[in-house]
Amino acid sequence: MTMAKVSTELLAILRCPYCVSGPTRQPGDDPGRLVLHKDCWLICQTCPRKYPIKEGIPIMLIDEGDKWTTTAVESMPVPPPSN
Template sequence: MVSEELLEILRCPYCVSGETRKPGDDPGRLELVHGCWLVCQEPDCGRKYPIRDDIPVMLIEEGDKWVDVAVADLPVPPPPASQ
Protein backbone atom coordinates (compact mmCIF):
# COMPACT_ATOMS: atom_id res chain seq x y z
CA MET A 1 0.00 0.00 0.00
CA VAL A 2 1.26 3.47 -0.86
CA SER A 3 1.34 5.87 2.08
CA GLU A 4 -0.45 9.22 1.95
CA GLU A 5 2.94 10.93 2.24
CA LEU A 6 4.28 9.14 -0.85
CA LEU A 7 1.06 9.78 -2.75
CA GLU A 8 1.51 13.51 -2.10
CA ILE A 9 4.99 13.40 -3.65
CA LEU A 10 4.47 11.12 -6.67
CA ARG A 11 3.37 12.59 -10.00
CA CYS A 12 2.64 11.10 -13.41
CA PRO A 13 6.03 11.10 -15.15
CA TYR A 14 4.43 11.78 -18.54
CA CYS A 15 2.69 14.92 -17.26
CA VAL A 16 5.78 16.43 -15.65
CA SER A 17 8.38 15.62 -18.34
CA GLY A 18 9.85 18.01 -20.89
CA GLU A 19 7.75 18.35 -24.03
CA THR A 20 4.73 16.54 -22.56
CA ARG A 21 4.58 18.65 -19.36
CA LYS A 22 1.04 19.73 -18.57
CA PRO A 23 0.29 23.37 -17.64
CA GLY A 24 -0.37 24.49 -14.10
CA ASP A 25 1.44 24.65 -10.80
CA ASP A 26 1.05 20.98 -9.86
CA PRO A 27 0.41 18.75 -12.90
CA GLY A 28 0.24 14.97 -12.86
CA ARG A 29 -1.39 14.36 -9.48
CA LEU A 30 -2.23 10.71 -8.89
CA GLU A 31 -5.13 8.93 -7.21
CA LEU A 32 -4.82 5.54 -5.54
CA VAL A 33 -7.40 3.17 -7.03
CA HIS A 34 -8.26 -0.39 -5.95
CA GLY A 35 -5.33 -0.17 -3.50
CA CYS A 36 -2.90 -1.21 -6.25
CA TRP A 37 -3.06 1.36 -9.06
CA LEU A 38 -2.03 5.01 -9.35
CA VAL A 39 -4.21 6.88 -11.85
CA CYS A 40 -3.23 10.25 -13.31
CA GLN A 41 -5.85 12.92 -12.66
CA GLU A 42 -5.01 15.09 -15.69
CA PRO A 43 -8.14 15.10 -17.92
CA ASP A 44 -6.27 14.35 -21.15
CA CYS A 45 -3.76 11.83 -19.77
CA GLY A 46 -5.40 8.67 -18.43
CA ARG A 47 -2.18 6.82 -17.66
CA LYS A 48 -2.34 4.21 -14.93
CA TYR A 49 0.64 2.87 -13.01
CA PRO A 50 0.54 -0.48 -11.20
CA ILE A 51 1.85 -1.05 -7.71
CA ARG A 52 3.69 -4.38 -7.56
CA ASP A 53 5.07 -5.76 -4.29
CA ASP A 54 4.26 -2.38 -2.66
CA ILE A 55 6.44 -0.55 -5.23
CA PRO A 56 4.83 1.91 -7.68
CA VAL A 57 6.00 1.23 -11.24
CA MET A 58 6.35 4.83 -12.41
CA LEU A 59 7.56 4.24 -15.97
CA ILE A 60 5.88 6.13 -18.81
CA GLU A 61 5.97 2.93 -20.88
CA GLU A 62 4.02 1.13 -18.15
CA GLY A 63 1.43 3.90 -17.94
CA ASP A 64 1.05 3.80 -21.74
CA LYS A 65 0.04 0.12 -21.58
CA TRP A 66 -3.04 0.96 -19.50
CA VAL A 67 -4.10 4.34 -20.95
CA ASP A 68 -7.11 2.88 -22.81
CA VAL A 69 -8.29 0.63 -19.96
CA ALA A 70 -11.16 1.97 -17.87
CA VAL A 71 -10.45 2.26 -14.15
CA ALA A 72 -13.24 -0.22 -13.43
CA ASP A 73 -11.56 -2.76 -15.73
CA LEU A 74 -8.05 -2.60 -14.21
CA PRO A 75 -6.93 -6.05 -13.02
CA VAL A 76 -6.59 -6.50 -9.26
CA PRO A 77 -3.88 -7.31 -8.46
CA PRO A 78 -1.91 -5.93 -11.41
CA PRO A 79 -0.35 -8.60 -13.62
CA PRO A 80 3.35 -9.38 -13.15
CA ALA A 81 5.87 -7.39 -15.16
CA SER A 82 6.54 -8.66 -18.68
CA GLN A 83 9.78 -10.53 -19.15
Protein backbone atom coordinates in the same frame (compact mmCIF):
# COMPACT_ATOMS: atom_id res chain seq x y z
CA MET B 1 5.29 -11.91 -0.48
CA THR B 2 4.09 -8.98 1.56
CA MET B 3 1.88 -6.24 0.25
CA ALA B 4 3.22 -3.04 1.70
CA LYS B 5 0.82 -0.17 1.46
CA VAL B 6 1.95 2.94 -0.32
CA SER B 7 2.14 5.65 2.28
CA THR B 8 0.04 8.76 2.05
CA GLU B 9 3.26 10.77 2.32
CA LEU B 10 4.62 9.10 -0.80
CA LEU B 11 1.34 9.55 -2.64
CA ALA B 12 1.37 13.25 -1.82
CA ILE B 13 4.63 13.79 -3.69
CA LEU B 14 4.34 11.27 -6.53
CA ARG B 15 3.30 12.60 -9.94
CA CYS B 16 2.78 11.07 -13.36
CA PRO B 17 6.20 11.22 -15.08
CA TYR B 18 4.64 11.96 -18.47
CA CYS B 19 2.81 15.03 -17.20
CA VAL B 20 5.59 16.62 -15.17
CA SER B 21 8.74 16.33 -17.23
CA GLY B 22 10.27 17.17 -20.56
CA PRO B 23 8.39 18.21 -23.68
CA THR B 24 5.22 16.42 -22.53
CA ARG B 25 4.89 18.55 -19.40
CA GLN B 26 1.25 19.54 -19.06
CA PRO B 27 0.06 23.04 -18.21
CA GLY B 28 -1.16 24.00 -14.78
CA ASP B 29 0.29 24.51 -11.32
CA ASP B 30 0.40 20.84 -10.40
CA PRO B 31 -0.17 18.50 -13.35
CA GLY B 32 0.01 14.73 -13.05
CA ARG B 33 -1.61 14.29 -9.67
CA LEU B 34 -2.39 10.65 -8.93
CA VAL B 35 -5.32 8.93 -7.27
CA LEU B 36 -4.89 5.56 -5.59
CA HIS B 37 -7.23 2.86 -6.93
CA LYS B 38 -7.79 -0.33 -4.92
CA ASP B 39 -4.36 0.05 -3.29
CA CYS B 40 -2.62 -1.21 -6.43
CA TRP B 41 -2.99 1.42 -9.16
CA LEU B 42 -2.10 5.07 -9.39
CA ILE B 43 -4.33 6.88 -11.85
CA CYS B 44 -3.22 10.15 -13.38
CA GLN B 45 -5.79 12.92 -13.11
CA THR B 46 -4.30 14.87 -16.04
CA CYS B 47 -3.77 12.18 -18.71
CA PRO B 48 -5.21 8.66 -19.19
CA ARG B 49 -2.12 6.85 -17.88
CA LYS B 50 -2.30 4.40 -15.01
CA TYR B 51 0.66 3.06 -13.05
CA PRO B 52 0.66 -0.29 -11.24
CA ILE B 53 1.89 -0.78 -7.70
CA LYS B 54 3.73 -4.07 -7.48
CA GLU B 55 4.67 -5.47 -4.09
CA GLY B 56 4.23 -2.03 -2.62
CA ILE B 57 6.39 -0.28 -5.20
CA PRO B 58 4.79 2.19 -7.62
CA ILE B 59 6.08 1.51 -11.14
CA MET B 60 6.36 5.08 -12.38
CA LEU B 61 7.46 4.40 -15.95
CA ILE B 62 5.82 6.18 -18.88
CA ASP B 63 6.01 2.96 -20.94
CA GLU B 64 4.09 1.18 -18.19
CA GLY B 65 1.49 3.94 -17.93
CA ASP B 66 1.05 3.85 -21.72
CA LYS B 67 -0.18 0.24 -21.59
CA TRP B 68 -3.31 1.21 -19.66
CA THR B 69 -4.49 4.39 -21.35
CA THR B 70 -7.44 2.67 -23.04
CA THR B 71 -8.47 0.52 -20.08
CA ALA B 72 -11.38 1.84 -18.06
CA VAL B 73 -10.69 2.32 -14.36
CA GLU B 74 -13.34 -0.25 -13.42
CA SER B 75 -11.68 -2.81 -15.71
CA MET B 76 -8.18 -2.51 -14.26
CA PRO B 77 -6.90 -5.91 -13.12
CA VAL B 78 -6.49 -6.33 -9.38
CA PRO B 79 -3.77 -7.12 -8.62
CA PRO B 80 -1.85 -5.77 -11.63
CA PRO B 81 -0.28 -8.41 -13.91
CA SER B 82 3.29 -9.22 -12.91
CA ASN B 83 4.90 -8.86 -16.34
